[in-house]
Amino acid sequence: MSAEVERPTVVPAASNRLVAGLEECETDDRAPYVLNKSELRLLAIAGIGFFLDAYDLFIINQVALMLQFRYYGGQHLPSGLEGFIKAGANIGSVIGQFLFGYLADAFGRKAVYGKELMTIIFATIMCIAVPAYLGSEGVLIWVGVFRIILGIGVGGDYPMSASITGDRASLRKRGTMLIYVFANQGWGSFVGSLMTMTVLACFKKAIDTNGQVYKVDAVWRIVVGLSLIPAFGTLYQRLTLPESTRFSKTRNAEADEAQVDVEEKELDIKKEEPATASNSSASGVPAQSEVELKKKAHIHEFLSYLSEWRHAKLLIGTALSWFLVDIAFYGINLNTSVVLQQIGFDGAGNNAWHKMFRIATGNLIITALGFVPGYYVTVLTVEWLGRKFIQIQGFIMSSVFLAILAAKFHTLSTPAFIVCFALMQFFFNFGANATTYMYPAELFPTRYRAFAHGISAASGKAGAILASLAFNALSKKIGTPAVMWIFVGCNLFGAFVTFVCLPEVKGRDPDAIELEERRVARENARLYGAADFHCFVRRLVIHVVSSVECFESVLNENIDAHILSGCKIGVERNTSPKRSTKSDLKSTPSRTSKSNKKRKAAPLAAIFQPKRSSPSPPPVQREPGLDDTPTPKRAKTSKDRLADVAPLAERMRPKTLDDLVGQEHLVGKGSLLRGLMESGSTGSMIFWGPPGSGKTTLARLLASHTSAAFTELSATSSGASEVRSVFESAKSQLKLTGRRTILFVDEIQRFNKAQQDLFLPYVENGWIELVGATTENPSFKLNGALLSRCRVFVLEKLTDEQIETILLQALCRLEPPAPSSTKPPSSPPPPPSSRSGSPLLSQPVQPSSQYPQVTSRILASIASLAAGDARTALSLLELVISAPASIVEEKLLESLKRSVSSRYDRSGEDRYDMISALHKSLRGSDGSAAMYWLARMLTAGEDPLYIARRLIVVASEDVGLADNSALPLAIATYTACQTIGMPECRINLAHCVAFLAEAPKSTRSYEAYNKAEEAAKEDSAVSVPMVIRNAPTKLMKDLGYGDGYAYNPAYAHPVHNEYLPLERQGQVFLRKEDDKSEKAWDERLLMRWEMRANGGRDWEGRVQIEGDRIGMSIDKVAEDCKVGR
CATH class of the missing domain: 1.20.272.10 (Zinc Finger, Delta Prime; domain 3)
Known part of the structure; x- marks a missing residue:
């Protein structure tokens, strides 16, 4: 009976509608680069976006220079903030490319297009509206934050413009239209430099002639704000652009195919259960829900599409080639200062206006020479030569000229350098920089085009970010030519990736190809019994959907709907009562051989086979009365091995307060810090002391005396995100368990002011107890607000005697224990003495001949060379111990002196x-x-x-x-x-x-100026007396300027003019040489000086007079004391 029911072959009605019509290509006989009216309108709408993208991305180099002159007097911006504002747009671009690429495919082009331009407009307005009162750092942070937001809009324009253009262009002109849109990037960079030169020319008189450098603030705001004009002019066109016919038909085709699946499923149900046809209405409910779920399963369909290697290889090819070309392209173009210096447009000199104008001119020349020509040669040839050829030859030719520049970087003449650089830029743009933008839009079908393009573009921007951040660092380390050789390697690898992974896409219709692939898959499913796959295998590809394990068998085309429904619908029920683990790992048998399927299932079995715990053996029962055999030595654990390779200074770190040597004023008996530690209530504190004085050791001992959790960070390797994570974890632990957290931050002075501010609420509220260690004066290096909430404990530099005690302790602890068979000594050896009175280790042992190279002279030398640093001393001791015993003492001393670097810190x-x-x-x-x-x-x-x-x-x-x-x-x-x-x-x-x-x-002149300065601050509004005012004109003389002034050189005798204001008349600022009225007299200090000057004996001839003043006898003492003071 079932044989009479045949499965019909259903072909989606929309299949023919997605294939580009031949009539359009046959009737349009114009050259591909000749555009009609509708194409020009599309180019204007999509192209303006790319114009703004390049304008905003590349203008930042010139804006950064203007910010230097506005806020830093022409000096370089702080490196961290400069990188932030320059890389911000690229970082945002990565986010925007992923986000808008996904949204464009999931919700449609019309629903999303224009939102990226609104983002750009908002971010641009906020950038130019930055308040000047924020200060230099505040302005840079503001600009950097909103450039990230601007970058989101810029990045979103990549997949949006590419998909909008690719959806509407005919196959014959698709490549030309895409490159026309992308070519606006060159014009954006060109116009950006041109606008900079124009606005600077308008401000030349103010900045250059009048020296009003602060007006450069208006220049950069105008230059950035000019981009709003084309943005507002295009916004309405984008928001009202209708959905493309191709995308709409793709959506309809998806719905048609989903309905076909439902119809086929209903036929299968009738075939298997003909007697229960009345239940078809009930089964229609889950079937209909499958239709709705499949229409919403875009992300899962995309992952399913990529699960096939033929599709994944294409995405790898587009993403990797774009990543590689952007490393070289942006590595050069975001660091143009090197190139501008070579061609003489680096703006050398201190004149602000000329420097900015020359750099803008240099950028204009670079853009004109390579950017624009390369794009339009690609426009003319892309439909003739093909994308693959242009991309490969672009990679190779740009590598050639990059190699010439790298090999002859310092020897090429300026004209030769300009020619090579221009040709390199030309082949970047008549090559991979253009075609990497085209490839994803032409290679992937409409339903996945925007998301695939966004992923590829984001990979490119990742390369740009890598290049912009690494170029300067690598250039300083290995030189600019070496970095260029790295770019050569990236380009050559890009050519290889293109050759291996990417096909030629000229005339390729990805929608037709995808429809054919789907048709073949459906036909295979119909003919071969719908070979099913287990759901958990499918989850290996789309594991992000859910974490629930499922071992049900479902049809291949129903897997996405099955997963979305929580593994409830679309299940193919088996009639076998039991399922073994092994059978679960194999697909249902079809025409393929069982042996092959068994071999394919084996790797999966190794992954998905559940672990079985083996029963542990019963414990061994010892009979009472039997002597236990000696327990063998415990094998070292991984923790023990790590401890063994730790430096000696780390292994010898004291474990108790009594083991600590030095810092008696802090941890001695009855001291404040020791009392706090022993009571378990310490609070936040700062340890300030020289290196190796025991700050970290004290922090760890502090934690060992409390029940609090202990977390250790170093400001040299930790950032704000790690600090916040520790704070939140400590706060959560305090809420849940009531257990406090001690956070130890080493080198806390390395945190900047903003990072230190993060500590304030947590320290103030008691959510953490901060223990900071610093070698710098905390009054200068720490925020006053944070410092006021912490106790400061000052650690003293260790003396040589204390260092020797630490070294002896280390030798005692390194001494291997004596074997049990050895006869114990008649009396214990004496412990090493501590000249400083510091406590030693419990029951120390005098070092024996185990280390004969460690002599008393060596120990004394180490203590001296360590300069109070216990860590350095122990490192030197470790060096001595590792030296051969046969080495001569003098050689060892000489080696020790050479191994110690200076303790002098030029910034400390x-x-x-x-x-x-x-x-x-x-x-x-x-x-x-x-x-x-x-x-x-x-x-x-x-x-x-x-x-x-x-x-x-x-x-x-x-x-x-x-x-x-x-x-x-x-x-x-x-x-x-x-x-x-x-x-x-x-x-x-x-x-x-x-x-x-x-x-x-x-010090008369120094003191006189200080007094005059104090008076000048009080008298800022006091006028100059009329008698000494300048009177160069008759009007001023008539007004009384200079009236009564006596010209001193005209008189044979001294004359007096009143030179001070009326309020200051008679006040003396510059005292006479013999005037000692304001000098202090300290008999105690004078006697101490006399004793020292007289060889420790009383000074003869001293006469002490009672009264307010102390005089001296008329002798040599008076003159000597005068000179001495």
């Missing part, structure tokens, strides 16, 4: 402490001390010009009027240091230091 406290010590030594006329600190700084690698500049200050501030030859000598010393440099200039510096130390001192 040491630099400012030492320059202060030098300055104060010179002020106090202590030549020996001054020479010592000079030598300390020079041997540590300090810049001699920095010291010479400070000597110029000393010459005027401290020597001043007492010896007017000091300042010329200091300036001559600075010139000498500039001329001859180190090491010879150390002699000039020593000469100047010795002179300034022995010179008499006078």
Whole structure:
């Protein structure tokens, strides 16, 4: 009876409607690049978007330069913020390409088109509306944030414009139309540079002639804002553009095919259960739900489409080739400063207007030479040569000229460099930069075109981001020519990918191809019994849908609807009562051989076979009374192995407070910090101390004395996202369990102010206990708000004796235990003494001859070289221990000295402490001390010009009027240091230091200016007296300017004019040389100076007078004290 029911062959009614008609191609005999009226309108609507894309993307280089002059005086922007504003649009583009690509396929072109342009308009308005009161960093952050939003709109235009154009263009002109649209990118870059030059020309008088550099703020806002004109002009056209016929027919075809599936399923039901035909109405409900689910299953259909290698290979080819070409293309064009420097348009010099104008001119030249010509040669030849040929030859030819530039980068003449660079740009645009945009729009069917194009474009932008971020870093490290060789390799690999993965798409109709593939699949299903697949195998491809495991068997075309329904509908019921695990891993047998199917199922079995837990063996029962055999040594775990390879400093870290050496003022008996730690209530704190003084150790000991969770971060490798994650985790743990979290942040001063602000609410509310460690002064490096919420504990530098104690402890702990068979010593060896009184390890053992190379002299040398850093000392000890025992002590000492680097930090406290010590030594006329600190700084690698500049200050501030030859000598010393440099200039510096130390001192001019400055701040509105006003004209003289002024050189005797304002008349700012009325007198300090100057003996001739003033006898003491002071 079932044999009489035949399965009809149903072909979708829409199949013929999606194939491009031959009549259109036969009647249109014009050249492909000749456009009709409707094509021109489409080009205007879609092309303006790409014009704006390039305008907004490439204008940022020139805007960044203007921001330099507006907020940083022409200096470079902070590297992090500069990268943020330059890469922001590309980062946003990746998001926009994915997002709008998916939305265009899922909801239709008409529903989405225009929204990306609205995003661009909004972001542009917000960029140019940035408030100036935000300050330099605030402005850059504002611009960077809204450039990310702008990038979302720019990125969305890639798949939208490509799909809109590809849907409406005929096969004969599709490639030409796409490249016409993409060519507007060249015009956008060209017009961007042209507008910059035009607006700068309008502001030339203000910026260049009048020096009003701040007006560059108006220039960049105008340049960016000009892009709103074409944007608003195109917005209405985009929003009212109707849905394309091709896309509408694709949607109808999907609905038709879904209905065909329903009809075929109903026929199958009738075939299998003819007696229950009355239930067909009931079965129609789930069937109809399948239709609705399949119409909404776009993302799953797309993944299903890619599950076939022939389709996935195409997407890999388009995405990878676009990624590779953008690495080279954007690596060059987003870092044009190198090229502009080579062709002489780098804007060298300090004149703001000329620098900006020359860079804009250079960008215009680069665009005109390569961008525009390359695009339009592609327009003329794309339908003749084909896409694949153009892309491969573009990759190869741009590689050739890149290789020439890389090989001859420093030797090419300017004309030759310009020619090679222009040809390289030409072949980028008459090549892969153009065709990578065309390929996804022509290769994939309409239903997946926008999403596939968005994925490919996002891959390209990922390459652009990689290139923009890596170019400068790599150029500094390996040189620009080496980076260009990397670009050559990317291009050649791109040619290989194109050759292997991508077909020629000239005249290709992807919709017709897809329909044929679907027809063949349906025919195979009809003829061969609808070979089914298990749902869980299918989930390997579309695992993002659900995490519920399903082992039901469903038809191939019903899998998506089955998954969307929660694995409830579309199930093919088997009549066998039991299903084995092995059978679940194989498809239903069809005409293929069973042996082949068994081999294919084996890999899947290894993946999906459920794990079976084997029963554990019963415990071994020991009989009582039997002696246990010695337990063998426990094998090392992975944690033990990691601990074994840790540095000695980490392995020797103290585990208890009593093990800690040094910092007695913090953790000694009865100290505040020790009491807090032992009580378990510590609060937030900052440990400030030199490297290797025990900050990290104290933090870990602190955590061991409490029940709180301990999290450790380093500001050198952690960012804001990691800190926020720790904060939220700590807050959640506190809510759920009541357990606090101690967060230890090493090098906390490395966090910037914004990152430090993240800590405030969590520290203030007690959600975390912050323990920060810093080697810098927290008063300068930490926010005042955060610092006020933390206790600051200062750790002292370890002494040499304490370092030696730490080294002896380490040797004791490294000593291997004595074997059990060895006879124990008659008396325990004495513990190593601690000259500092610091507690040692429990029951220390005197090191034996296990390390004969570690002598007392070696230990003393290590302690001295470590300079108070226990970590350095233990590292040196580890070096000594690893040295062969036969090495001579002198050689070992010499090696140790060479292995220690200078502790001097030119950006830290040491630099400012030492320059202060030098300055104060010179002020106090202590030549020996001054020479010592000079030598300390020079041997540590300090810049001699920095010291010479400070000597110029000393010459005027401290020597001043007492010896007017000091300042010329200091300036001559600075010139000498500039001329001859180190090491010879150390002699000039020593000469100047010795002179300034022995010179008499006078601070009269320095003090006079300070007093005058204080008065000037109070008198900002006080007028100049009429008698000393300038009177160059008759009117001013009539008004009384200069009336009564006595010209001093005209008189043979002194004359007096009133030079100070009325409010300040009689006030003395510059005191006389012999005026000591404002000087302090400290008998105690004077006696101490006398004792030191007299070799420790009382100074003879001293007469002490009772009263308000202390006088001195008329002897040599008075003159000496005067000089000494």
